[in-house]
Amino acid sequence: MRAQAILVTGLLALGVSFGLAACDQAGSTGASGGGDASASLEAKSAKLDGAEQEAFYITEITDDIFDRIKGKSFKDDCTLPREDLRYLHVLHTDIDGNVHEGEMIVNKRIAEDVLDILRKLYENDYPIEKIRLVDDYDADDERSMEDNNSSSFNFRFISHTTRISKHGLGLAVDINTLYNPYTKVVDGKRIVEPVTGEPYLDRDASFDYKIEQGDLCSNLFIEHGFEGGGEWTDRKDYQHFEMPDEKIAEWYPDNVE
Numbered sequence: 431m432r433a434q435a436i437l438v439t440g441l442l443a444l445g446v447s448f449g450l451a452a453c454d455q456a457g458s459t460g461a462s463g464g465g466d467a468s469a470s471l472e473a474k475s476a477k478l479d480g481a482e483q484e485a486f487y488i489t490e491i492t493d494d495i496f497d498r499i500k501g502k503s504f505k506d507d508c509t510l511p512r513e514d515l516r517y518l519h520v521l522h523t524d525i526d527g528n529v530h531e532g533e534m535i536v537n538k539r540i541a542e543d544v545l546d547i548l549r550k551l552y553e554n555d556y557p558i559e560k561i562r563l564v565d566d567y568d569a570d571d572e573r574s575m576e577d578n579n580s581s582s583f584n585f586r587f588i589s590h591t592t593r594i595s596k597h598g599l600g601l602a603v604d605i606n607t608l609y610n611p612y613t614k615v616v617d618g619k620r621i622v623e624p625v626t627g628e629p630y631l632d633r634d635a636s637f638d639y640k641i642e643q644g645d646l647c648s649n650l651f652i653e654h655g656f657e658g659g660g661e662w663t664d665r666k667d668y669q670h671f672e673m674p675d676e677k678i679a680e681w682y683p684d685n686v687e
């Protein structure tokens with residue numbers, strides 16, 4: 431792991447010209463931003479150099495990684511086997527066109543899909559500000575979301591049940607969380623998570639990092655079999671993409687009602 435990380439950092443330094451080139455298009459929302467989307471996707475795919483390709487990889491949860499998550503996202507009462515999780519290392523581009531390394535832990539059953547989605551988003555300069563393990567925020571979702579972090583696995587049971595939530599299974603992914611908050615009205619009172627995401631409940635407004643139905647991020651998750659929380663009607667979870675209930679029943683039959 432350490433050797434790989436050094437390799438990536440070193441090669442990234444050589445890839446500065448790519449990062450600068452990305453600035454030109456960083457203001458758009460990827461392929462849906464206009465122009466010849468399919469041509470640009472192919473062109474950018476071809477442009478990924480060896481170092482960039484190598485920066486996208488999947489590993490099992492090694493002891494080094496486990497040390498970072500145990501007692502945090504991998505809670506002491508975690509009933510999901512460590513073997514069911516995978517660590518993803520990726521690159522992503524922020525709104526200013528700066529390239530960053532990212533880390534995400536997801537369920538092994540969607541690891542290749544999520545890696546492919548994040549690679550395509552990178553190839554198209556789709557802006558994602560941060561992709562850090564929620565453990566960097568002591569597994570505190572609110573803190574992670576207020577920092578606009580994108581993440582997946584964080585073990586928890588669904589309230590008042592012994593069933594594991596989809597994030598607890600690593601089968602849901604949140605993207606650009608501050609600008610794409612969760613909201614629901616409970617007993618006439620509006621809940622917003624993160625609380626600092628309230629200004630971004632106005633989905634007609636224009637602002638950076640907003641996920642729109644039909645944009646590249648949304649389309650890629652849908653193409654890979656996810657459902658988008660922005661399409662729910664009883665609540666809205668604009669940041670959220672999850673595997674449908676049928677998949678949970680297939681993969682974790684003991685985890686359904």
Ligand SMILES: [Zn+2]
Pocket residue numbers: 597602603604667669670671
């Ligand atoms: Zn979510």
